[in-house]
Amino acid sequence: MSECGFVYSFAxxxxxxxxxxKEHIIQTATRxxxxxxxxxxxxxxxxxxxxxxxxxxxxxxxxxxDLCVAYMQRRADNWVNGLEEYLKNxxxxxxxxxxxxxxxxxxxxNNQFGGCSYIKIISELPQRGEKIDEKVLGIKExxxxxxxxxxxxxxxxxxxxxxVLADKIFLLFDGGTVQCQVYRDTAPLKIAxxxxxxxxDEYW
Amino acid sequence: MSECGFVYSFAxxxxxxxxxxKEHIIQTATRxxxxxxxxxxxxxxxxxxxxxxxxxxxxxxxxxxDLCVAYMQRRADNWVNGLEEYLKNxxxxxxxxxxxxxxxxxxxxNNQFGGCSYIKIISELPQRGEKIDEKVLGIKExxxxxxxxxxxxxxxxxxxxxxVLADKIFLLFDGGTVQCQVYRDTAPLKIAxxxxxxxxDEYW
DNA sequence: ATCCATGTAGACAGACTTGTCTGAATGTGG
DNA sequence: CCACATTCAGACAAGTCTGTCTACATGGAT
Numbered sequence: 247m248s249e250c251g252f253v254y255s256f257a258x259x260x261x262x263x264x265x266x267x268k269e270h271i272i273q274t275a276t277r278x279x280x281x282x283x284x285x286x287x288x289x290x291x292x293x294x295x296x297x298x299x300x301x302x303x304x305x306x307x308x309x310x311x312d313l314c315v316a317y318m319q320r321r322a323d324n325w326v327n328g329l330e331e332y333l334k335n336x337x338x339x340x341x342x343x344x345x346x347x348x349x350x351x352x353x354x355x356n357n358q359f360g361g362c363s364y365i366k367i368i369s370e371l372p373q374r375g376e377k378i379d380e381k382v383l384g385i386k387e388x389x390x391x392x393x394x395x396x397x398x399x400x401x402x403x404x405x406x407x408x409x410v411l412a413d414k415i416f417l418l419f420d421g422g423t424v425q426c427q428v429y430r431d432t433a434p435l436k437i438a439x440x441x442x443x444x445x446x447d448e449y450w
Numbered sequence: 451m452s453e454c455g456f457v458y459s460f461a462x463x464x465x466x467x468x469x470x471x472k473e474h475i476i477q478t479a480t481r482x483x484x485x486x487x488x489x490x491x492x493x494x495x496x497x498x499x500x501x502x503x504x505x506x507x508x509x510x511x512x513x514x515x516d517l518c519v520a521y522m523q524r525r526a527d528n529w530v531n532g533l534e535e536y537l538k539n540x541x542x543x544x545x546x547x548x549x550x551x552x553x554x555x556x557x558x559x560n561n562q563f564g565g566c567s568y569i570k571i572i573s574e575l576p577q578r579g580e581k582i583d584e585k586v587l588g589i590k591e592x593x594x595x596x597x598x599x600x601x602x603x604x605x606x607x608x609x610x611x612x613x614v615l616a617d618k619i620f621l622l623f624d625g626g627t628v629q630c631q632v633y634r635d636t637a638p639l640k641i642a643x644x645x646x647x648x649x650x651d652e653y654w
Numbered sequence: 655a656t657c658c659a660t661g662t663a664g665a666c667a668g669a670c671t672t673g674t675c676t677g678a679a680t681g682t683g684g
Numbered sequence: 685c686c687a688c689a690t691t692c693a694g695a696c697a698a699g700t701c702t703g704t705c706t707a708c709a710t711g712g713a714t
Contacts, residue, residue: 267690288672365631369631383633509660
């Protein structure tokens, strides 16, 4: 098989391209876990599609649970990086809030309306493994903080009002996300965006 | 074993108590699927805890997927019946809307903050089996219609405004539900309720 | 009287799962 | 030069899963 040669030559290139075996595993797992679900994706499929040996996976990740944590972190990084790029020329906090919902719709569409990775994971693992639980709560809290930071920057808003507003927007964010997943359509997020704009108009 | 005798005598009683073997299976599956998740609950556990034979399960349900549909229908029935009971003396549509969020919090707490069964199912089965997809969309559409019917009854509201308002409330409903699932707390639904009350105040 | 619906118990097939282990190869750093 | 980190291939263990099947029991309806 030429595949073997490919893999080995690939490994030599890897330092220059910075796509290591570990990175291949994370990327493959991130794709498969999100598209097929965590429970329905076996380790064997991950290593096969990543083109790595099983021992290599377990060398980098002691268990599937650890790979799951890396998957969620990668999803979070991708989201934050994509959003920052999308908002790079937007300064007004009001506009940043609204455009976040635009980007959310784009992001969900680009991800086959798979919904929120973290809500999906806790839906698949109701018993809450410690590491996974911690990761989900940490990421969700960062999402919440994002909205709180933005509303606090709105001109002339009181601190308490900003917090209430942020929590409402966060609810619309998650509500829009899961409804887009259910309906496989961006319509719910458009309504959520409209709701956010109406909320912001109240504060002028 | 006395168990055998128990089972058989149970079967004879079943017509009077109206708790058939099929009903036992549905109740057990409804509990286990919601608490443990659909994928993580095996047929063998269902029949064991229901106290029925495997052949009996497959006599009533051709496949696990069919049992899943029955599970979702049962969850929907339980929700609607519980809500109707909770709202039986509440006539004002505004109050019915707000109290629906109160009942949602009670319901989630009573169900170990397991979240929305239908969102969980589509999170576990991303490929969307035909029967399951149809069921989830049907139930979600009924939930949506519930809010639309109520907002239309608000005094002096325009038809279009009522529709927009209902969709916003529905977003807060689902957002509150999944966030309660994440945080294992009713706090998000309290914020959602407050958001609904604020929305309703706009329409006086 | 006999058929049929409904129920029991439990073995079995065939596939899947996670994780371990053996044994070898490669390239780099000390 | 040798030790170490990293990677390969793939067998294996020990368990899970869904669904099928055999063989039998029971009670009501025709």
